[in-house]
Amino acid sequence: MRADYIDKFRFQWTGGLKRLVEEGAWFRDAAYPYAATETCVGHSTISTGAFPATHGMVANAWWDRETQKLVTCTSDPNVKDVGYAGGSPSNPQVGDSAWRMAVPSFAEELKFQTGGATRIVTFSLKARASISMAGHKADAATWFDSGNWVTSSPYGVQPFIEEQAKTHPPKADFGKTWALSLPEKSYLYSDRALGAVPPDGWDLTFPHSLRGKTGAGGPDAAFYSQWASSPYADTALTELAEKAVDAMHLGQSSGTDFLAVGYSTVDYVGHAFGPRSREIQDILIRLDKDVANLLAHLDKAVGRGNYVVALSADHGVAPTPEDLQQTGFDSGLLHFPELQAKIEKALAPFNYPKPSVAFVNGSDIYFAPGVYDKLLHDHPAMQAVIEFAMSQPGAAAVYRADELKDRPATQSPLVRAFALNYFPGRSGDLFVAPKPYWLMDSTPAGKSRSYGAGHGVPYNYDQHVPVLFMGFGIQPGEYLPSITPADIAPTLAALCGITLAPRDGHILSDALKKPAKSSALVHP
Numbered sequence: 001m002r003a004d005y006i007d008k009f010r011f012q013w014t015g016g017l018k019r020l021v022e023e024g025a026w027f028r029d030a031a032y033p034y035a036a037t038e039t040c041v042g043h044s045t046i047s048t049g050a051f052p053a054t055h056g057m058v059a060n061a062w063w064d065r066e067t068q069k070l071v072t073c074t075s076d077p078n079v080k081d082v083g084y085a086g087g088s089p090s091n092p093q094v095g096d097s098a099w100r101m102a103v104p105s106f107a108e109e110l111k112f113q114t115g116g117a118t119r120i121v122t123f124s125l126k127a128r129a130s131i132s133m134a135g136h137k138a139d140a141a142t143w144f145d146s147g148n149w150v151t152s153s154p155y156g157v158q159p160f161i162e163e164q165a166k167t168h169p170p171k172a173d174f175g176k177t178w179a180l181s182l183p184e185k186s187y188l189y190s191d192r193a194l195g196a197v198p199p200d201g202w203d204l205t206f207p208h209s210l211r212g213k214t215g216a217g218g219p220d221a222a223f224y225s226q227w228a229s230s231p232y233a234d235t236a237l238t239e240l241a242e243k244a245v246d247a248m249h250l251g252q253s254s255g256t257d258f259l260a261v262g263y264s265t266v267d268y269v270g271h272a273f274g275p276r277s278r279e280i281q282d283i284l285i286r287l288d289k290d291v292a293n294l295l296a297h298l299d300k301a302v303g304r305g306n307y308v309v310a311l312s313a314d315h316g317v318a319p320t321p322e323d324l325q326q327t328g329f330d331s332g333l334l335h336f337p338e339l340q341a342k343i344e345k346a347l348a349p350f351n352y353p354k355p356s357v358a359f360v361n362g363s364d365i366y367f368a369p370g371v372y373d374k375l376l377h378d379h380p381a382m383q384a385v386i387e388f389a390m391s392q393p394g395a396a397a398v399y400r401a402d403e404l405k406d407r408p409a410t411q412s413p414l415v416r417a418f419a420l421n422y423f424p425g426r427s428g429d430l431f432v433a434p435k436p437y438w439l440m441d442s443t444p445a446g447k448s449r450s451y452g453a454g455h456g457v458p459y460n461y462d463q464h465v466p467v468l469f470m471g472f473g474i475q476p477g478e479y480l481p482s483i484t485p486a487d488i489a490p491t492l493a494a495l496c497g498i499t500l501a502p503r504d505g506h507i508l509s510d511a512l513k514k515p516a517k518s519s520a521l522v523h524p
């Protein structure tokens with residue numbers, strides 16, 4: 001969710017997003033300072049109050065040097081995923097957990113420091129969002145996996161989720177239609193978003209019907225990807241969250257409970273249609289209603305002012321290259337398969353293994369074992385690699401791992417961004433920073449790309465996100481200091497009277513109500 005969606009669309013909101021903006025503390029200049037603006041990294045930063053250089057979740061997936069394989073940030077060979085309502089997880093071999101997250105989440109610290117009275121419950125369409133918000137263990141961490149709600153063995157299984165998965169599975173939304181909520185003239189952008197790549201079975205214009213690839217075959221993979229890109233997925237997550245509040249009596253026992261919802265739909269819609277689309281505008285109108293329902297439910301169950309809400313996003317999104325080019329911007333695709341071929345070519349005259357590049361993952365280039373160490377002492381070969389990489393259209397800079405470790409002091413926002421993202425052993429050997437508005441693209445040669453727009457780079461359109469707080473202990477208002485989403489967890493920790501280990505994020509003390517002398521925040 002880009003921060004500027006609030007500026008552009010809030011005048012049409014009537015529900016929960018409007019309430020957060022108007023009754024809450026709104027930080028207008030919040031941005032991630034690091035490079036890999038992706039789901040796992042953002043959620044881990046929000047949940048731990050640390051940057052990836054500390055929490056270690058450096059990307060959605062990275063090259064594991066030990067096994068010489070790509071691993072996702074949550075993949076765990078020692079646990080098993082478990083499907084609710086008899087659903088089977090898509091990968092029975094590898095489960096998911098937060099074992100790769102190097103520090104505890106705020107929720108885990110809360111539970112630990114308050115003697116276990118806290119319950120931790122998270123929902124999202126994505127494992128990497130649900131798990132990173134929960135932490136290493138939780139009472140429930142639930143996500144969506146090819147048609148089913150699933151969890152994994154380190155997390156609790158809750159009867160109310162089983163019940164919901166049985167009575168209202170995602171496939172119950174088959175045949176529904178997503179139509180515009182408001183009259184056409186209320187939309188900022190024209191229909192047919194330029195450069196859009198909609199989910200299979202959808203065309204570029206409203207209405208979008210959830211009928212899978214052929215329209216008649218029943219729920220198929222295309223249907224589930226349509227569902228995940230539709231308002232119905234946000235509503236399903238909202239219902240699960242409301243049921244959690246009721247079934248577990250969240251907020252009504254002795255401890256402070258933690259409930260997190262990752263509304264992943266905005267991300268899928270952003271990828272498919274880009275930020276300049278009716279789909280983005282409409283999905284936020286629908287999300288505004290879902291958030292209103294959730295807050296109303298909390299008001300009733302817990303009481304207005306007895307809970308605190310923080311809303312943020314894991315990253316923003318860039319417009320599609322086609323849209324930018326049409327407007328006259330310098331934009332394009334930084335094509336990683338070509339870049340990889342160029343690096344091999346650069347090393348061809350030197351004595352290196354073939355291939356020398358083990359994997360290219362986003363900006364991170366991983367060499368075959370031993371190659372980088374040799375390059376560090378082989379100036380002509382390293383120069384050739386960097387020159388060839390820089391010749392790739394869209395490349396703005398190339399950095400070496402040894403320039404980034406230990407967070408060097410620097411005036412360069414790009415070097416700083418890659419350094420804050422650098423975790424030894426997991427991050428790449430070389431890093432290619434794209435030019436602004438150039439999209440990182442890994443589509444193999446000859447194939448058409450499977451998304452319209454993307455994110456993941458150290459520029460404001462991906463880094464600048466909303467940060468809003470509302471409720472207990474929060475001083476409403478608009479706040480202009482520049483902050484980062486790593487400040488969310490320390491601020492919540494301050495409200496709960498606990499301490500987090502990492503020092504990356506800071507308490508947003510301006511937005512905390514100044515305690516009266518007898519307040520619970522001050523011990524007598």
Ligand SMILES: [Zn+2]
Nearest residue numbers: 039267271455
């Ligand atoms: Zn995404």
